[in-house]
Amino acid sequence: MEKNTKKAPTQATEQSKILSKPRIFFGVLFIATSIILTFSFISYLLNWRADQSQAGTMLDKTVKSSNIFGKIGDWLGNFFIFQSLGIAAFVVAFLFVVFGMMILKKNYFKPWKTFGHSLFLICWVPIFMGAVTNGQGVLSGVYGFQIMDFLNSVIGTVGLWLILLVSISLYFILEFNLNASNVKLKLNNLNDQTLGRVKAMMPNSSENFEADEELENEVDDIASKIPNSKVNIIRDFIPEIEIEPIVTPNRTSFEDIPNVSVTESTGSSINLNPVSIPVVDPTPKADDIEFKVEVPKTVDIIDESDKKSQELVDKHGLYDHKLDLANFQMPTLDLLRDYGNEEIAINREELEENKNKIVGLLKNFNVGIAEIKATVGPTVTLYEIVPEAGIRVASIKKLQDDIALNLSALGIRIIAPMPGKGTIGIEVPRKNPAMVSMRSVIGSQKFQNSDMDLPVVFGKTISNEIFMADLTKMPHLLMAGATGQGKSVGINAILTSLLYKKHPSELKFVMVDPKKVELSLYSKIERHYLAKLPDGDDAIITDTHKVINTLNSLCIEMDQRYDLLKNAFCKNIKEYNKKFTERKLNPENGHRYLPYIVLVVDEFADLIMTAGKEVEIPIARLAQLARAVGIHLIVATQRPSVNVITGMIKANFPARAAFRVISSVDSRTILDSPGADQLIGKGDMLYFNGNEIMRLQCAFVDTPEVEKIAEFIGEQKGYASAFMLPEYSADETTSTVGAFDPNEKDVLFEDAARIIVSTQQGSTSMLQRQLKLGYNRAGRIMDQLEASGIVGGFNGAKAREVQISDLNSLEHFLEELRK
Numbered sequence: 001m002e003k004n005t006k007k008a009p010t011q012a013t014e015q016s017k018i019l020s021k022p023r024i025f026f027g028v029l030f031i032a033t034s035i036i037l038t039f040s041f042i043s044y045l046l047n048w049r050a051d052q053s054q055a056g057t058m059l060d061k062t063v064k065s066s067n068i069f070g071k072i073g074d075w076l077g078n079f080f081i082f083q084s085l086g087i088a089a090f091v092v093a094f095l096f097v098v099f100g101m102m103i104l105k106k107n108y109f110k111p112w113k114t115f116g117h118s119l120f121l122i123c124w125v126p127i128f129m130g131a132v133t134n135g136q137g138v139l140s141g142v143y144g145f146q147i148m149d150f151l152n153s154v155i156g157t158v159g160l161w162l163i164l165l166v167s168i169s170l171y172f173i174l175e176f177n178l179n180a181s182n183v184k185l186k187l188n189n190l191n192d193q194t195l196g197r198v199k200a201m202m203p204n205s206s207e208n209f210e211a212d213e214e215l216e217n218e219v220d221d222i223a224s225k226i227p228n229s230k231v232n233i234i235r236d237f238i239p240e241i242e243i244e245p246i247v248t249p250n251r252t253s254f255e256d257i258p259n260v261s262v263t264e265s266t267g268s269s270i271n272l273n274p275v276s277i278p279v280v281d282p283t284p285k286a287d288d289i290e291f292k293v294e295v296p297k298t299v300d301i302i303d304e305s306d307k308k309s310q311e312l313v314d315k316h317g318l319y320d321h322k323l324d325l326a327n328f329q330m331p332t333l334d335l336l337r338d339y340g341n342e343e344i345a346i347n348r349e350e351l352e353e354n355k356n357k358i359v360g361l362l363k364n365f366n367v368g369i370a371e372i373k374a375t376v377g378p379t380v381t382l383y384e385i386v387p388e389a390g391i392r393v394a395s396i397k398k399l400q401d402d403i404a405l406n407l408s409a410l411g412i413r414i415i416a417p418m419p420g421k422g423t424i425g426i427e428v429p430r431k432n433p434a435m436v437s438m439r440s441v442i443g444s445q446k447f448q449n450s451d452m453d454l455p456v457v458f459g460k461t462i463s464n465e466i467f468m469a470d471l472t473k474m475p476h477l478l479m480a481g482a483t484g485q486g487k488s489v490g491i492n493a494i495l496t497s498l499l500y501k502k503h504p505s506e507l508k509f510v511m512v513d514p515k516k517v518e519l520s521l522y523s524k525i526e527r528h529y530l531a532k533l534p535d536g537d538d539a540i541i542t543d544t545h546k547v548i549n550t551l552n553s554l555c556i557e558m559d560q561r562y563d564l565l566k567n568a569f570c571k572n573i574k575e576y577n578k579k580f581t582e583r584k585l586n587p588e589n590g591h592r593y594l595p596y597i598v599l600v601v602d603e604f605a606d607l608i609m610t611a612g613k614e615v616e617i618p619i620a621r622l623a624q625l626a627r628a629v630g631i632h633l634i635v636a637t638q639r640p641s642v643n644v645i646t647g648m649i650k651a652n653f654p655a656r657a658a659f660r661v662i663s664s665v666d667s668r669t670i671l672d673s674p675g676a677d678q679l680i681g682k683g684d685m686l687y688f689n690g691n692e693i694m695r696l697q698c699a700f701v702d703t704p705e706v707e708k709i710a711e712f713i714g715e716q717k718g719y720a721s722a723f724m725l726p727e728y729s730a731d732e733t734t735s736t737v738g739a740f741d742p743n744e745k746d747v748l749f750e751d752a753a754r755i756i757v758s759t760q761q762g763s764t765s766m767l768q769r770q771l772k773l774g775y776n777r778a779g780r781i782m783d784q785l786e787a788s789g790i791v792g793g794f795n796g797a798k799a800r801e802v803q804i805s806d807l808n809s810l811e812h813f814l815e816e817l818r819k
């Protein structure tokens with residue numbers, strides 16, 4: 001069986017090699033014809049002048065022909081060379097060989113390529129020869145001459161040459177893919193391959209040249225002896241050709257190839273004829289290589305833990321974080337009051353009047369206006385003007401006060417130019433502003449359908465659109481505004497929008513309210529939405545010292561969350577909660593569903609004044625790092641001065657909301673640009689998202705409305721207690737305090753000790769103020785004071801206990817330390 005399968009292909013190839021007799025006959029006939037043609041043509045070229053006159057005397061025996069194939073040769077030469085193709089007739093002879101070989105099944109040539117090249121040469125060479133010889137001689141043939149002559153008369157000599165050169169260049173480029181880099185590459189290859197062979201030929205080369213020289217001398221001799229001899233004719237016909245050595249890469253001369261005999265395992269021997277070895281190009285062309293493209297199917301590798309989680313999901317379903325308060329009802333819209341006067345009434349008279357005033361005033365200052373357009377918002381109307389060509393924007397900006405005076409209105413703001421528009425905007429407050437109620441914005445489709453993680457609806461823009469932002473994207477918000485300008489209403493609006501969208505299991509607030517009254521309303525939702533320290537009595541923190549503990553506790557919560565995320569290989573809280581919901585994280589390993597935590601600080605200035613760095617540092621740390629773990633800060637202040645909103649705080653709060661502030665300096669502190677001092681109050685605000693400043697009318701939510709919402713939530717079943725933040729103990733800070741080393745004590749150590757003992761207050765911030773130190777250095781000194789026993793350990797909210805009662809005792813103590 002095996003033998004049969006082995007023999008089958010051999011037999012087939014052997015059979016295919018057997019040629020029929022007609023094939024052999026015609027094959028040999030074609031090749032013979034080619035040989036006759038070639039030699040006839042050569043002979044004709046050598047004798048054509050003499051034989052030309054004898055054309056048409058085929059049957060006349062008296063007339064002798066000089067052609068090697070006699071009168072037939074003459075006739076062939078005359079027909080193919082003179083009458084038609086010139087030296088391109090050799091291509092015809094070559095085609096006969098090709099046909100012959102094909103019939104004999106010798107596939108030396110690719111038929112279509114060979115015919116293509118031949119056809120091009122048959123067309124091009126005669127015209128080219130015609131152009132070179134200008135129609136003299138037989139090299140172009142009648143065909144070449146006629147076409148050359150025709151082209152010459154139509155497009156001139158230059159045009160003719162241009163066509164010839166362009167066509168031959170295109171031929172080489174298209175057929176052989178020749179371009180500068182390819183030619184270089186091929187030449188290099190050729191050089192590399194031939195170098196060895198050429199070198200090998202070198203020793204004989206001088207002999208060869210000598211032999212050539214001898215031959216040439218002999219020919220010269222003969223030529224001089226025989227005037228008009230054939231030798232001279234040959235010389236006339238053969239142009240000077242530079243001969244370059246051309247070596248076929250994989251093939252030496254036939255003599256070089258030995259007869260190879262291969263003995264098969266069966267014992268029969270096959271003779272491989274060296275002539276039939278095809279020339280193989282060593283570099284395969286890109287088109288010839290088989291190119292397979294495979295798109296592998298995604299293989300979902302389910303590891304053990306995935307399997308387990310899948311089983312759990314199949315058994316219990318996805319983890320439902322809302323399950324504990326499954327019946328919790330989100331606040332309803334009717335808890336919010338309908339104020340009624342929200343329709344924007346367009347007062348045409350007012351608009352016309354303001355427009356005339358603006359145009360008139362600008363005219364007085366030689367500022368021409370090409371176009372003016374008004375957009376009516378809830379509290380402000382935006383007049384957009386297109387100044388005439390050549391008017392400088394700065395010249396309009398300078399007129400801000402004049403325009404305000406002329407319109408006798410507060411709160412004029414000029415935006416020159418309007419970002420994204422080719423206009424200058426002048427915002428003019430309306431005489432009868434419309435109210436933007438919380439009910440209208442919460443009830444809007446935009447808010448109801450929003451899929452933001454922490455959607456905050458601020459109110460409406462001046463083009464009357466509802467404005468929303470995602471707190472997770474902000475990711476922290478800094479709010480400022482002078483007293484009575486709508487800041488507290490703004491905070492309530494933010495909290496209300498979050499309460500209307502988030503389930504108690506998804507969101508917790510840490511509320512800091514040094515004013516004690518602003519956020520107290522929310523105490524009712526303590527068991528639903530608030531977070532506090534384990535030992536804290538009140539969830540809403542009003543005591544500055546407690547704030548420090550809470551902030552530090554939040555930092556611990558942040559660090560713990562980062563650890564959880566790291567162990568779960570998650571980048572952010574969203575990914576982590578998704579994994580937890582899919583039961584891929586084991587609660588036994590400490591994993592839990594993480595609610596977002598929003599820290600709200602109502603009066604930040606007050607905190608900074610009382611606790612300084614102790615508050616600033618954890619706030620800055622949270623602002624820098626907490627976004628990924630779902631802790632976001634909303635920090636509000638009445639006094640946006642630089643010592644409250646420090647560079648460190650500002651850098652980490654890209655989103656800012658400014659209600660009206662007292663001075664443009666305050667505006668610059670909060671927004672990095674003036675404008676907040678030009679607002680009209682009552683919820684008129686500017687919102688900066690890190691890119692552009694937008695003017696908004698904050699939605700109004702009154703205290704009774706917030707109370708109703710809080711009651712609605714508070715009356716429902718809640719968790720057992722508020723969300724517990726991690727415990728923060730003083731030990732964590734004292735743990736770094738080691739034994740006292742007198743040699744390493746700070747130079748200000750003794751001064752600090754005297755201040756502490758004289759005031760009997762172990763406060764780091766007091767040391768900072770009195771000694772004008774940075775927080776870190778003051779902290780280090782305090783650690784040294786503790787290690788030496790002058791003050792007690794860190795006491796959380798309270799100041800450290802001072803262990804020495806008077807300065808005298810201290811001096812003794814210090815004396816002892818110095819020894």
Ligand SMILES: Nc1ncnc2c1ncn2[C@@H]1O[C@H](COP(=O)(O)OP(=O)(O)OP(=O)(O)O)[C@@H](O)[C@H]1O
Nearest residue numbers: 482483484485486487488489490682683698699700
């Ligand atoms: N968005 C608003 N729409 C209409 N009126 C508003 C708006 N916001 C505030 N007001 C008006 O301004 C008054 C003061 O607002 P709010 O209590 O928020 O000021 P505040 O900046 O918090 O002041 P303080 O810092 O003293 O608490 C409100 O009682 C209300 O009448």
